[in-house]
Amino acid sequence: MKSIRLHEISGSPPSTAIVIGSGIVGAATAYYLGKRGVAVHLLEATAPAAEASGAADGAVSVASKRPGTMMTAALRGVALYRDLARDGLLADLYKTRSTFIIAASQAECELLEKHREALLDAGVKAVALSRQALQKRFQVLSPNALMGVEVHDEGHAIGYEIVHRLVKASGAFVHRDTPVREFVEAGGRVAGVVTPKGVMTADAMVIAAGGGSANLLNLDNVLIPRKGQLLVTERAPALNRAMPGAIMSGRYLLSKGSQKGTGALPSRGLGLVIDPLRTGQFLIGGTREDFGDRQTNDIDAVRRILLAAVDLVPGLADVRLLRSFAGVRTAVIDGLPLIGRLPGRENAYVATGFEGDGICLGPLTGKTIAQMICGETPEFDLSDFDPARFMAGKVAA
Ligand SMILES: Cc1cc2nc3c(=O)[nH]c(=O)nc-3n(C[C@H](O)[C@H](O)[C@H](O)COP(=O)(O)OP(=O)(O)OC[C@H]3O[C@@H](n4cnc5c(N)ncnc54)[C@H](O)[C@@H]3O)c2cc1C
Structure with missing residues (x-):
């Protein structure tokens, strides 16, 4: 096998880094490393945004987050999007808007009141x-809506647009069609990676391979696929x-496990979100399905999503459906992502398992990982996300 040396391995801060995976997390990591003068090689199995980041809804939102660290992280994540928009990088890609969480049953009202307190x-x-008040503020809403909570200062971003912007701005060298097969280890470090094109080495390694991280890190029992189906309508300006904002049904909180309801999470939950896009279209989602990693749509799910959407916004009945798509979220079994240093490897980091929150948390994660790699104090406390909680120290697949 050919050996490609990107740089001599040296101490911190690094001159070079390999980032595995160019979804939003890898792209953001590359961007923030690039800003710090690190030469980044982004190794991508297929193409940037080919997986979850290219098949997401794109809510940059605190509204549905589980109280605790995830809610705090999301607040920081939303604030960072605002900064990136204000500074110009994402000015044309980030839309600020409120999220309206809507309750349509007594049980949802109780759930929503509890969730509002946490917010x-x-x-x-x-x-x-x-x-x-809701009918006045949101006139196209169905009278079935019993109450609502308006969560202010949230936003929306299309995942693949953000990925491509960050990759371009990072100055990283992008290696498409370059899946990493395994790691080369040397003296407590991950010295390199094995790809079909040869072995590549760098000072620092970041594993941001979404669902592909399970195989690379032997975490098949920790990282689980959770499929989602989404719909996009024609323009209806x-x-x-x-x-005045996106709609999230009270049921969404249950489907996502943001607030505990009765019983376990349904294996095929539907949590309705209707997002009015910058284009005049609507993005309507979606399902949370625990039974496999297929990327196909099925008519039953599409029908259920449409019925739920028209139930809350009757005017959507006159808007044509343009397309449906599906993507796979990568969830960690305890509901928190894995972000931090690989146990026992001084130069390797992992950032994966963001389930339905990676568009929101991607830029914040990339920034925090870059800070760790460059010896800065991370601006966000990552201890709850430490990968050590699942990893005994073995890295390579
Ligand atoms: C239907 C749906 C709706 C969603 N809605 C939202 C939302 O509203 N808000 C929100 O914040 N999040 C949402 N998400 C979640 C969000 O999309 C993900 O959390 C996020 O995109 C994960 O980013 P990532 O970079 O970790 O992974 P990915 O985007 O999956 O990127 C990983 C990349 O690594 C590559 N790769 C894999 N294995 C290897 C390997 N061995 N070598 C090299 N490259 C490899 C893959 O090809 C891929 O490009 C949604 C997801 C889905 C599916």
Whole structure:
């Protein structure tokens, strides 16, 4: 096998880094490393944004996060998007808007009230709206909506647009069609990676391979696929303009496990989100399915999503469906991502397992990993996400 040496292995801060995977997490890591003068080689099994980051809804949102570290992380994640938009990099790609969580049953009202308290405790502006106030603020909403909570200062971003912008701005060398097969280890370090094109070495390694990380890290029992199906409509500018924000059904909190309801998570949950896009279209999702990693749509799921959407926004019945798609979220069995140094490897880091939150948390994660690699104090406390909780120290597949 050919050996490709990118740089002599040296101490910290590194001159070179290999980032495995160019989804949003790998792209953001490359961007923040590039800003610090690190020469980055982005190794991608197929093409940038080919997996979850290219098949996501794109809510940059605190609204549905589980109280605790995830909610705090999401707050920081949303703030970083605002900064990146204000500074120009994402100015045309990030849309600021509110999220309206809507309750349509008594059980959802109770759940929502509890969730609003958690949001308020975390410092989020979350305003309760009575049925009347909701109808006034959101006139296209069905009378079935009993109450709502408006979560202010949230946003939306299309995952693949963010990936391509970050990759371009990073100055990284992108190696497409370059799957990493295994690691080359030397003296407590990951010295290199084996690819079909040869062995590549660098000072620092970042594993941001989404679902592919399971195989690379022998974490098949820890990282689990969770499929989601989404729909995109034609442009409907008048209806789009009439929506002051995205709609999230109270049921979404249950399907995502943001608040504990009765019983276990359904294996094929539907949590409705209707996002009015910058284009005048609507993005409507989606399912959470625990039974496999297929990327296909099925008519039953499409039908259920459409019925739920029209139930909350009746005007959508006159808007044509353009396309449906499906993607696979990579979840960690304890519900928290894996972010941090690989146990026992001083120069290798992992960032994966973001389930349905990686668009929101991707830039923050990339920034934090870059700070760790460059010997800076990470601006966000990662201890709850430490990969050591599942890894005994063995790295290579
Ligand atoms: C239906 C759906 C809806 C979603 N909605 C939202 C939302 O509203 N808000 C939100 O914040 N998040 C959402 N998400 C979640 C979000 O998309 C993911 O959490 C995020 O994209 C994960 O990014 P990533 O970079 O970790 O992984 P990915 O985007 O999967 O990227 C990993 C990359 O690594 C590559 N790779 C894999 N193995 C290897 C290897 N061995 N060598 C080299 N490269 C490799 C893959 O080809 C891929 O390009 C949604 C996801 C889905 C599926």
